[in-house]
Amino acid sequence: MEEEQSFLDICGGSLTLQRRYYSPSCREFCLSSPPLSLRSLTAVTCTVWLAAYGFFTLCENSMILSAAIFITLLGLLGYLHFVKIDQEALLIIDSLGIQMTSSYASGKESTTFIEMDKVKDIVINEAIYMQKVIYYLCILLKDPVEPHGISQVVPVFQSAKPRLDCLIEVYRSCQEILAHQKATSTSP
Amino acid sequence: MVLKAFFPTCCTSADSGLLVGRWVPEQSSAVVLAVVHFPFIPVRVKELLAQVQQASQVGVAVLGTWCHRRQEPEEGLGRFLEGLGVIFFHEPWLQLCRERGSTFWSCKAIQRSTPPGVPSEDQVMLVFYDQRQVLLSQLHPPAALPDHQAGDAPASAGGLAAVFDTVARSKALFSSDRFDEGPVRLSHWQSEGVEASVLVELAKQAAGPACLLLSFLLSLLSAMAACRLFRLWPLPFICSKLSTCEQVRHRLGQLSLVFSTQKAENPTQLMRKANVLISVLLDVALGLALLTWLHGKDRIGQLADALIPVADRVAEELQHLLQWLMGAPAGLKMNRALDQVLGRFFLYHIHLWISYIHLMSPFIERILWHVGLSACLGLTVAVSLLSDIIALLTFHIYCFYVYGARLYCLKMYGLSSLWRLFRGKKWNVLRQRVDSCSYDLDQLFIGTLLFTILVFLLPTTALYYLVFTLLRLLVVAVQGLLHLLVDLINSLPLYSVGLRLCRPYRLAAGVKFRVLEHEAGKPLRLLMQINPLPYSRVVRAYRLPSCGCRPKLSWSSLCRKLFFGELIYPWRQKGGKQD
Numbered sequence: 001m002e003e004e005q006s007f008l009d010i011c012g013g014s015l016t017l018q019r020r021y022y023s024p025s026c027r028e029f030c031l032s033s034p035p036l037s038l039r040s041l042t043a044v045t046c047t048v049w050l051a052a053y054g055f056f057t058l059c060e061n062s063m064i065l066s067a068a069i070f071i072t073l074l075g076l077l078g079y080l081h082f083v084k085i086d087q088e089a090l091l092i093i094d095s096l097g098i099q100m101t102s103s104y105a106s107g108k109e110s111t112t113f114i115e116m117d118k119v120k121d122i123v124i125n126e127a128i129y130m131q132k133v134i135y136y137l138c139i140l141l142k143d144p145v146e147p148h149g150i151s152q153v154v155p156v157f158q159s160a161k162p163r164l165d166c167l168i169e170v171y172r173s174c175q176e177i178l179a180h181q182k183a184t185s186t187s188p
Numbered sequence: 189m190v191l192k193a194f195f196p197t198c199c200t201s202a203d204s205g206l207l208v209g210r211w212v213p214e215q216s217s218a219v220v221l222a223v224v225h226f227p228f229i230p231v232r233v234k235e236l237l238a239q240v241q242q243a244s245q246v247g248v249a250v251l252g253t254w255c256h257r258r259q260e261p262e263e264g265l266g267r268f269l270e271g272l273g274v275i276f277f278h279e280p281w282l283q284l285c286r287e288r289g290s291t292f293w294s295c296k297a298i299q300r301s302t303p304p305g306v307p308s309e310d311q312v313m314l315v316f317y318d319q320r321q322v323l324l325s326q327l328h329p330p331a332a333l334p335d336h337q338a339g340d341a342p343a344s345a346g347g348l349a350a351v352f353d354t355v356a357r358s359k360a361l362f363s364s365d366r367f368d369e370g371p372v373r374l375s376h377w378q379s380e381g382v383e384a385s386v387l388v389e390l391a392k393q394a395a396g397p398a399c400l401l402l403s404f405l406l407s408l409l410s411a412m413a414a415c416r417l418f419r420l421w422p423l424p425f426i427c428s429k430l431s432t433c434e435q436v437r438h439r440l441g442q443l444s445l446v447f448s449t450q451k452a453e454n455p456t457q458l459m460r461k462a463n464v465l466i467s468v469l470l471d472v473a474l475g476l477a478l479l480t481w482l483h484g485k486d487r488i489g490q491l492a493d494a495l496i497p498v499a500d501r502v503a504e505e506l507q508h509l510l511q512w513l514m515g516a517p518a519g520l521k522m523n524r525a526l527d528q529v530l531g532r533f534f535l536y537h538i539h540l541w542i543s544y545i546h547l548m549s550p551f552i553e554r555i556l557w558h559v560g561l562s563a564c565l566g567l568t569v570a571v572s573l574l575s576d577i578i579a580l581l582t583f584h585i586y587c588f589y590v591y592g593a594r595l596y597c598l599k600m601y602g603l604s605s606l607w608r609l610f611r612g613k614k615w616n617v618l619r620q621r622v623d624s625c626s627y628d629l630d631q632l633f634i635g636t637l638l639f640t641i642l643v644f645l646l647p648t649t650a651l652y653y654l655v656f657t658l659l660r661l662l663v664v665a666v667q668g669l670l671h672l673l674v675d676l677i678n679s680l681p682l683y684s685v686g687l688r689l690c691r692p693y694r695l696a697a698g699v700k701f702r703v704l705e706h707e708a709g710k711p712l713r714l715l716m717q718i719n720p721l722p723y724s725r726v727v728r729a730y731r732l733p734s735c736g737c738r739p740k741l742s743w744s745s746l747c748r749k750l751f752f753g754e755l756i757y758p759w760r761q762k763g764g765k766q767d
Contacts, residue, residue: 022703023712025190025311091701093714095190095215096313097347099701111700111719115347117215184189 007166009033010134015162017169025094027177029170031160032087036080036105048072081106085159090170094177095184098122098139100156112154116181118142120150122174124167135164137171190311191297192217193282194351194716196319199223199254200286202375206272207251207282208237208361210354215347218251218282219354221319221361222376230275232371243360252282252297273298282312292710315701317716319377321693322355323362325718326455328697328729348699402447410440432562435572435674438734439565442468462683463732471566471677478570479563488560492553499545499581503538506584510534513655522648530652534588541584568674575670582663589660590755596653597753599646606639657750664756674734681730685723692720 001021009015018030052068084105091099097115104110120140127134137156143149157167194209194217202223209220224233233250240248253269273281280297287294295312327349362378364370427433446465452458482488514531516522559577563570579586608614609632614625627635687694696718704713721729749756 020703022706023313025313026703026712026714028703091703093313093701096192096315096701096714101700113698113700113719117347181189 005169008163010129010132010161010163015160015166017162017166019169019173025177025180026092027173028089028091029173030087030089031157031162031166033085033160035086036084041076045072077106080104081108088157088160090156090174092174092177094181100154102159114139114141114154119178122171122178124164124171125153125155134161135167136161137167189216190313191280192313192315193284193295194219194315194317195284196220196222196377197316197715198319198377198379199375200316202254202256204255204257204269205253205375206233206276207254207284208233208248208374209251210247210358211249211251211278212350212354215350217351219351220251221248221355221358222374222379223254224250225373225375228372233276236372240358240360244357246354246357248358248361249278250276251278252284255283255285257286257288284314291705292707293713295711312711314711314713315716316704316713317351317355318693318718319355319362320383321718322352322716323359323377324691325352325693325696327352328695328721328725396449399447399449403444403449406440406444406447410444413440430576431572431671431674432569432576435569436565438678439468439569459681459684459730460732463681463730466683466686467677467680467732468566470682471568472564474567474677475563475565475570478567479560482560482563488556489553492556495552495556496545496549500542502582503542503545503584506538507535509655510538513652517651520647520651522651523645526645526648530648533591534652537584537587568677571670571674575667575674578663578667578670585656585659585663588656592649592653592656593753593755595649599642599649600753603639603642603646606635606642609635610639653753660756679732679734681727681732684726684730688721688723688726693718695721695726697721697725 003019005017005019007015007017014034016030016032018028018032020028020030022028048068048071052064056062056064081104085102086105087101087103089099089101089103091101093099093116095116097113098119099111099113101109101111118141120142122137122139124135125138127136136158139154139156140150141152141154143151156170192215199220199222203225205226206224206228207218207220208222208224209218211218237248237250240246253272255269269283280299283294283296283298285294293314295314297312361374362376363382364374365381366373366375366379367381442464446461446468452461510531514527559570559573562573605615608622609627612624612627613622615621616623684695698719700717700719702715702717704715706712746756
């Protein structure tokens with residue numbers, strides 16, 4: 001079963017939330033942000049090249065022009081490979097764990113898997129970000145020493161930064177699975 | 189709780205049979221290790237399992253049945269498989285079934301002991317894993333695994349670490365392939381043939397005697413180094429100042445670690461040994477390359493010929509600098525008498541230095557030739573020697589710096605205590621604090637007079653100090669760069685990085701799951717893959733300890749020392765004498 005819904009992120013950009021229900025115990029949420037727009041790419045490239053051309057007219061050294069081309073290419077590759085995240089997915093599997101995957105624009109994927117017995121809860125937190133207050137979803141991890149303490153807070157959807165309405169959708173589904181997990185693990 | 193069945197991907201096309209594996213009750217997961225094929229004698233299967241259990245301390249049992257329908261469904265087989273549950277009793281009894289021409293499997297878990305009326309079938313989730321990768325991979329950070337003597341793994345090795353541990357410990361089950369004429373036919377990752385390499389086996393056989401011989405030679409060497417002749421007064425002091433000695437000592441330690449006849453106890457130690465071996469090999473290879481480059485085409489002679497003019501040139505530039513300082517540098521008006529005294533003193537020093545270099549000049553080529561030979565011990569030794577040579581050739585700069593710094597330091601201390609006197613205070617040595625104090629009139633007069641003299645002489649000394657400190661810092665920076673290169677070669681874990689590059693599954697940061705194609709009504713199928721460790725964490729986890737500790741000077745403390753005229757050293761000193 002697959003549903004698609006569009007939301008806004010905190011800056012007003014559009015996001016698409018895909019929900020896939022594989023089975024009652026396994027759900028996946030995919031947040032995709034729009035791909036790199038041609039307009040901004042063109043603007044940045046033109047600015048760099050115009051600046052390089054300005055320098056070229058000053059010093060009359062053609063090395064500057066070739067360096068500018070190389071810098072734009074390398075910068076674009078680095079941006080696509082290390083910075084631009086196209087899709088962030090949260091896969092929650094009952095009694096197994098929670099997996100967070102971020103796919104970069106170049107196709108690189110980085111995955112983190114948290115086992116269910118380390119997860120204490122999933123909550124929505126408030127944070128001050130630049131000059132505004134934003135909400136974010138985060139996973140609370142249990143402290144291995146002290147059972148009621150929290151050892152770490154892992155934020156989810158760090159690059160997409162969706163708004164509260166989208167977070168609530170994800171939060172409700174996750175809580176259903178967590179509640180089911182707690183109910184079955186306490187009375188096996 | 190959802191029942192999880194971990195199933196090896198290599199058994200997906202196996203014939204029907206029994207599922208052998210371990211049941212982890214805390215997580216209600218069943219780790220399938222192998223499939224036992226028909227026909228078998230139940231007693232023999234139980235014997236085999238008992239043997240494996242004794243060898244690996246893992247509670248291996250028959251978990252259920254596996255049915256792979258290649259032809260039309262046979263009516264008898266289903267009932268037969270159900271009947272097997274009576275012979276090999278297990279709770280719950282798994283029934284995995286793969287239909288012909290279908291990728292979706294059916295899976296049932298039957299609880300026999302549940303009272304009637306309660307639905308006896310649990311939800312089941314199938315997790316496929318690659319047995320070879322899981323067996324060979326090593327989880328990071330290493331989970332606190334129980335001792336092998338402690339019997340079955342307790343609940344502390346939680347979650348997926350238990351799965352990894354189970355697969356890693358039941359190697360005894362995977363030792364037979366299908367060409368063996370054993371009583372029981374198994375299907376697992378090595379069932380097509382045991383994976384081994386002739387070269388590796390030969391190397392293992394040869395490694396024992398070779399290590400014994402080399403460690404004997406190394407112990408002879410270290411015994412020679414510990415001889416009393418080397419304990420006489422000036423030698424240990426000089427050795428502690430020369431980075432070459434430190435590097436040679438470090439190299440000896442590395443070699444004795446690699447060739448020690450003790451077996452590595454855990455994978456971390458094994459990895460460390462391999463890393464050290466590879467780094468030593470690379471170092472020696474680079475050193476030999478340098479050696480061949482140096483000794484080809486008479487490059488040593490050219491270097492020696494170039495060295496003397498360079499030293500002369502440096503001395504000449506220094507003389508010019510001193511003459512500039514003795515005049516009116518940058519239009520500053522200095523105290524003429526002090527300026528002349530200091531300048532002549534330093535000029536005399538340079539004169540001494542130049543005569544020393546010229547005395548040395550006939551021997552320089554010979555010295556360089558022998559230094560070049562040291563490169564066969566490794567590039568790091570050669571680089572350390574280079575750093576020492578730079579230190580020796582710039583000894584005059586060091587001397588100037590020390591004189592300047594001492595003078596400046598004295599002035600700073602004198603000024604600070606006289607400034608206290610100026611304000612009617614003094615430093616109380618007993619209480620380690622500044623107390624107020626009432627001075628006599630003549631005390632105050634003399635103090636103020638001295639303060640004024642020191643203040644007016646300060647710019648001249650400060651200028652000399654500044655110039656020579658800058659020169660000293662330049663030398664220290666060059667030496668620091670060389671030390672950084674040596675440390676890089678010494679501490680880079682090349683074997684781990686290569687392993688991460690070629691066999692990413694060997695160093696695992698964890699696992700990742702992929703949801704496979706799904707159909708309603710059938711159990712969920714997941715594919716478990718190894719999540720490789722990022723390179724930064726590989727380097728951080730396996731970094732080798734570098735030789736000697738670099739002085740841990742933070743930038744602020746460096747600036748403080750420079751301002752107060754305390755001496756700075758590039759020398760590596762154990763224990764950090766200058767901190």
